[in-house]
Amino acid sequence: MAGSGFESLEQCLEKHLPLAELQEVKRLLYGKETRKLDLPGAALEAASRGDFELQGYAFEAAAEQQRRPRTVRVGLVQNRTPLPADTPVVKQVTALHRRMEAVVEVAAMCGVNIICFQEAWTMPFAFCTREKLPWTEFAESAEDGPTIKFCQELARKHGMVVVSPVLERDSDHGDVLWNTAVVVASSGAVLGKTRKNHIPRVGDFNESTYYMEGNLGHPVFQTQFGRIAVNICYGRHHPLNWLMYSINGAEIIFNPSATIGALSESLWPVEARNAAIANHCFTCAINRVGREHFPNEFTSGDGKKAHQDFGYFYGSSYVAAPDGSRTPGLSRTRDGLLVAELDLNLCRQVNDIWGFKMTGRYEMYARELAEAVKPDYTPKIVKE
Ligand SMILES: NC(=O)NCCC(=O)O
Known part of the structure; x- marks a missing residue:
């Protein structure tokens, strides 16, 4: 069932399993139990009035003698596009700004320090169409575009770091487009930007028509609340992409995404979670929700009949710990805000137990990879 008929795995388990079995199934599926956060009543009421789900959980770390807990609250936002895709561009962007304003207000009530929106959050995910106008009109400057200015206001108002994934137009370099995430510091200053390194060429994800593979490497941003990085959507299928953010010191890696049930839903719970384990860090997987219809039919050279929508974006945003x-996960069907309290001390504590950073043979891999990418390389297969 890849559509909207199924609310969430958690609801299904809770409905059908007796309590004792439920606890055991949750232990096996989710690991050590996360504590439910006691969120303010006013925030729950505002979320209900605004028709979005609000959930909160805390991950705990052991007490240490020499470091105080390094507690940070992150907010993950998943949402539908509120207006049809054929509404004028500025109206759509404005409606999304208003929607996020309301969600961030609730996040602030819940003490969120760092908030991250979904991939290309100011627009419908129109890359499936391969049409240029009007979709390229959603692109804007990552330094002073209307959405960045909007995020700067949010950051200043709430003292919150805002991670804003947008379609970037880079007017300093020939008006080129990029799939970018801008990190706005809690002071309101633009701390920097990072670009999507891996571009899908699968099914209707025809994104290579619009922008190139990112050229900024794997930057990590030192915020007031911890070191963060952003691995945009399809980058989550690439373990080395996660690894490089971790090597640069990321304690939290956000994965703002746009992906559909028929393609990736069974991979979704595995990939970001595995990255958290493998890299001794927290990962935050965010997916949009719902179905988006486009004015013209399109095909993607995969034998499917011409169609006007992508399929079902299944939400299910979650946070995984080291x-x-x-x-x-958040719901598969509703807009939502997931608040998670993280103690960043857990990253080093788990590193000390499992020691993947210590046992990783990076020098050996670096040497072998450097050889493997040479045009005259032959795979090392031992034959009889
Ligand atoms: N937005 C995006 O890169 N989607 C590709 C599909 C996927 O990675 O699940």
Whole structure:
């Protein structure tokens, strides 16, 4: 069932399993239990009035003698596009700004320090169409475009770091487009930007028609609340992409995404969670929700009949911790805000237990990879 008829795995388990079995199934599926956060009543009411789900969980770390807990609250936002895709561009962007304003207000009530929106959050995910206008009109400057200015206001108002994934137009370099995430510091200053390194060429994800593979490497941003990085959507299928953010010191890696049930839903719970385990860090997987219809039919050279929508974006945003535990996912059908309290001390604590950074043979891989990418390389296969 790849559509909207199924609310969430968690709801299904809770409905059908007796309590004792439920606890055991949750232990096996999610690892060490995350504590439910006691969120303010006013925030829950505002979320209900605004018709979005609000959930909160805390990951705990052991007490240390020499470091205080390094507690940070992150907010993950998943949403539908509120207006049809054929509404004028500025109206769509404005409606999304208003929607996020309301969600961020609730995040602030819940003490969120760092918030991240979904991939290309100011627009419908129109890359499936391969049409240029009007979709390229959603692109804007990552330094002073209307959305960045909007995020700067949010950051200043709430003292919150805002991670804003947008379609970037880079007017300093020939008006080229990029799939970018801008990190706005809690002061309101633009701390920097990072670009999507891996571009899908699968099914209707015809994104290579619009922008190139990112050229900024794997930057990590030192915020007031911890070191963060952003691995945009399809980058989550590439373990080395996660690894490089971790090597540069990321403690939290956000994965703002746009992906559909028929393609990736069974991979979704595995990939970001595995990255958290393998890299001793927290990962935050965010997916959009719902079905988006486009004015003209399109095909993607895969034998499917011409169609006007992508399929179903299944939401299910979640946070995973370095010890392999994870929060339940947000709903598959509703807009939502997931608040997670992280103690960043857990990253080093798990590193000390499992020691993947210590046992990783990076020098050997670097040497072998450097050989493998040479045009005259022959795979090392031992034959009889
Ligand atoms: N937005 C995007 O890169 N989607 C590709 C499909 C996927 O990675 O699941």
